[in-house]
Amino acid sequence: MDFEYTEDQERFRQELREWLRENLPDGWQAGERPGTDDPEENVEFLLDWQRTLNDGGWAGLHWPEEYGGADASLLEQVIYNQETARVDAPARINAVGIDFVGPTLMELGTDEQKERFLPKIISGEELWCQGYSEPDAGSDLASLSLSAERNGDEFLLNGQKVWTSYAHVADWCFLLTRTDDSGPKHHGITVFLVDMDQEGIQTEPIHQITDETDFNEVFFDDAVAREEHIVGEIDEGWEVAMTLSAFEHSMSDVFSIEQRWRSLVEFCQEHERDGTPLAEHTHVRRELARLHTRIQAGKLTHYRNVSKQMETGVPGPEGSMDKVFNNQTEKKLENFARRLLGANNALWTDGPDDGQWVTDLLMPYGKMIAGGTKDVQRNIIAERVLGLPKDD
Amino acid sequence: MDFRINDEQRQMRETAQEFFEDREVLERARERIDGEDVVDDLWDDLSEMDYPALTVPLEHGGLGDDVLYLSLLLEEAGRVALPAPLPETLAFGAFVLDELGSDAQKEQFLPAIADGDQRLSFALYESGQESLPRDIQLAATPTDDGYRLDGTKTLVPFGEQVDTIVVAARTGSGTGMDGVSLFLVDAERVDSEPQDTLDRTRPAAKLHFDDFEIGENALLGTEGEAGPTLQKAMDRYTVATCAMTVGAASRAVEMSSDYGSQREQFDKPIGQFQAVKHRIADMWMATQAARSLTYYAAWALENDEPDAARAVSEAKLFCSEQLTQVFADDIHNHGGMGFTSEHDGHIYFKQAKAWETFLGTPTEHLDRIADSHEL
Numbered sequence: 143m144d145f146e147y148t149e150d151q152e153r154f155r156q157e158l159r160e161w162l163r164e165n166l167p168d169g170w171q172a173g174e175r176p177g178t179d180d181p182e183e184n185v186e187f188l189l190d191w192q193r194t195l196n197d198g199g200w201a202g203l204h205w206p207e208e209y210g211g212a213d214a215s216l217l218e219q220v221i222y223n224q225e226t227a228r229v230d231a232p233a234r235i236n237a238v239g240i241d242f243v244g245p246t247l248m249e250l251g252t253d254e255q256k257e258r259f260l261p262k263i264i265s266g267e268e269l270w271c272q273g274y275s276e277p278d279a280g281s282d283l284a285s286l287s288l289s290a291e292r293n294g295d296e297f298l299l300n301g302q303k304v305w306t307s308y309a310h311v312a313d314w315c316f317l318l319t320r321t322d323d324s325g326p327k328h329h330g331i332t333v334f335l336v337d338m339d340q341e342g343i344q345t346e347p348i349h350q351i352t353d354e355t356d357f358n359e360v361f362f363d364d365a366v367a368r369e370e371h372i373v374g375e376i377d378e379g380w381e382v383a384m385t386l387s388a389f390e391h392s393m394s395d396v397f398s399i400e401q402r403w404r405s406l407v408e409f410c411q412e413h414e415r416d417g418t419p420l421a422e423h424t425h426v427r428r429e430l431a432r433l434h435t436r437i438q439a440g441k442l443t444h445y446r447n448v449s450k451q452m453e454t455g456v457p458g459p460e461g462s463m464d465k466v467f468n469n470q471t472e473k474k475l476e477n478f479a480r481r482l483l484g485a486n487n488a489l490w491t492d493g494p495d496d497g498q499w500v501t502d503l504l505m506p507y508g509k510m511i512a513g514g515t516k517d518v519q520r521n522i523i524a525e526r527v528l529g530l531p532k533d534d
Numbered sequence: 535m536d537f538r539i540n541d542e543q544r545q546m547r548e549t550a551q552e553f554f555e556d557r558e559v560l561e562r563a564r565e566r567i568d569g570e571d572v573v574d575d576l577w578d579d580l581s582e583m584d585y586p587a588l589t590v591p592l593e594h595g596g597l598g599d600d601v602l603y604l605s606l607l608l609e610e611a612g613r614v615a616l617p618a619p620l621p622e623t624l625a626f627g628a629f630v631l632d633e634l635g636s637d638a639q640k641e642q643f644l645p646a647i648a649d650g651d652q653r654l655s656f657a658l659y660e661s662g663q664e665s666l667p668r669d670i671q672l673a674a675t676p677t678d679d680g681y682r683l684d685g686t687k688t689l690v691p692f693g694e695q696v697d698t699i700v701v702a703a704r705t706g707s708g709t710g711m712d713g714v715s716l717f718l719v720d721a722e723r724v725d726s727e728p729q730d731t732l733d734r735t736r737p738a739a740k741l742h743f744d745d746f747e748i749g750e751n752a753l754l755g756t757e758g759e760a761g762p763t764l765q766k767a768m769d770r771y772t773v774a775t776c777a778m779t780v781g782a783a784s785r786a787v788e789m790s791s792d793y794g795s796q797r798e799q800f801d802k803p804i805g806q807f808q809a810v811k812h813r814i815a816d817m818w819m820a821t822q823a824a825r826s827l828t829y830y831a832a833w834a835l836e837n838d839e840p841d842a843a844r845a846v847s848e849a850k851l852f853c854s855e856q857l858t859q860v861f862a863d864d865i866h867n868h869g870g871m872g873f874t875s876e877h878d879g880h881i882y883f884k885q886a887k888a889w890e891t892f893l894g895t896p897t898e899h900l901d902r903i904a905d906s907h908e909l
Contacts (some may be wrong), residue, residue, distance in 0.1 A: 145830065
């Protein structure tokens, strides 16, 4: 057991730091955030950032070199996460393409699919969304019903998806469909790569509690998908969807939570109550200490998970803990931050950082649901790690 | 960076687990709860495995392993509530001897510890309410050929089951780190009385010193300068207790998981109910988090990392605030059975509660963490 980084790893960190210093958008370090008022401008800005990342060779960090990636080790990915959190780097708008669709195609896609799609995913030319949830298929995803019916060498898609991030700007969709509803629900699901630019697909933005509209409802009315764009076997899409979660990969929110903690410490040192800096108030000091302990616990547990993954090659159910535990930490931290504001906690865009603190407060309540609610994650832990019986 | 346990460490743990089961250590913890004296026999068993030699330096006949290695062993010991002063002897006793002892003292004690012929404990508390080490007041007055101790010590772990007690005393006046000295005292000579403890697997004693004469050779290190080493020894001992608590917590998670799979109500295993299932998942997560903090604290202490003291306080804080809940949840999951002495849950719960405030309350640790961030 060793917590030191090797010289090579430190060199990787320095290189990345330097690149970030040179390539982060002007004014970023001073706190400017382009496009916060205008969603379209924001998307353009993030796509631009994706292209910048790719030009620097950072976009496909965990992709193999043959597909234009950096073939980074898990620990280098950890360092990347640490460093981008430290400077609060812009979000990766094509995370769906790079983290999920790309690796799945590398594993299960045809040569034509790889050739057609991978270069444009990494370059950011084509933005992807993930068509999973439906109005009646949420946590019970396998009960999905959006139908794909054969029509010559094409398929006609009819039905609806929901909570589809960036569907309104995405070029392609990694879509789960129902091709056979005669058997058990996990059978008869087929994955298509679907061109979003067609008449049969309409998107409706969903107004989120953060006032953002990244989510969408997506309506399919005789939309067309092509046979050569099926991923894996027809009717065997559930296995394809599950493959996504089995890639060696390192992700955790803990580094950005740690960064937020640091910025709150600064806030507490710069702001006073009753003539004393907040950071000198006993209850503030103790709460900061308690939160740091939780962040440290989450971070060290993440390192342990990554170390284990280096050995086994696949992420285990420990990833569920990462989500649940750090999500709780983030909620505690953001609620503590609101109390630091005193009565100004009641303000939104007139509050600190033009309302960013409100987004920060609300986002973890969304993350608690996205990609499997915390209840689903606890089921995963209880059943796969602890051997508790599945619900019947 | 690699957070994996290596093959040697894994093997040591497996061996320890088998050994503790084979020697029915948990059963002996129950005998200890019933007031039987189990320490002598148990210590012979531990010595058979060379466990008391673990962190004794090689040059003094020990195995020269580090705090992390000791923590891994104690994690296994915690699963069976080992009723023996192994943390006291190694994390505290052998450490202060190695740090402050003269050549003669090391030669006298360390090989004997390694051979299983010397058990050590420490006497720090006087009222049981004070902050350590700054409030140590027991007086050590210089005499012609040594010192005279006057005062009372309380909460001495295994005080009546060890050979030698490291007694903290004040050789100067006032409070604080300056003027604290450590003395090696022969336990047989001390006027002691047993104390009934919340965690009866771990007895304690009250010691009375009245014109108690000791020689010069009882002093460890330089007079009045033991404070910083004492703090480090307390930190090591604290990590040792965290390791035992983490081991106990993983046993609690296992007991709850097993019971959740077996016990049926409403015609199905209670572990199918998410109220129960999710509570056990939460117990597991808290245990994992505490384990991570404990391993890091052990590693940081061993490597004298700048954040070692903070790491210790974070591990202790988390064990105190979160793992006590794990044991409480285990009792809850077992329903009425959980409240019986037959179920093992109470053994761990009581131990965790007893350690919750020992050598630093959660509040004191919070303040130490905040100080370390210069808040």
